[in-house]
Amino acid sequence: xxxxxxAVIYIIAxxxxxxxxxxxxxxxxxxEIAHMQVAVAVGALASIPITIYFAKKVGSITGxxxxxxx
Numbered sequence: 054x055x056x057x058x059x060a061v062i063y064i065i066a067x068x069x070x071x072x073x074x075x076x077x078x079x080x081x082x083x084x085e086i087a088h089m090q091v092a093v094a095v096g097a098l099a100s101i102p103i104t105i106y107f108a109k110k111v112g113s114i115t116g117x118x119x120x121x122x123x
Contacts (some may be wrong), residue, residue: 054105055112062111063104070103071096 072094078088 055108058102058112059108062108063100066104066107067097067100070100074099 071093074092075089077086078092083092
């Protein structure tokens, strides 16, 4: 695993995923602070598999990742 690439992609994917979960939470009417904290935790955890997937894909394209084909 290319950890610097993972970190950069996680910063982007984590922000986007967490933002989408928070917006969905607000649209559904859950606007208390406890709901927002759960939404942030869910968004942060849900972005980890997304980050792993895209880090492996980008790594295989650039040649920094072995064993994965684009």
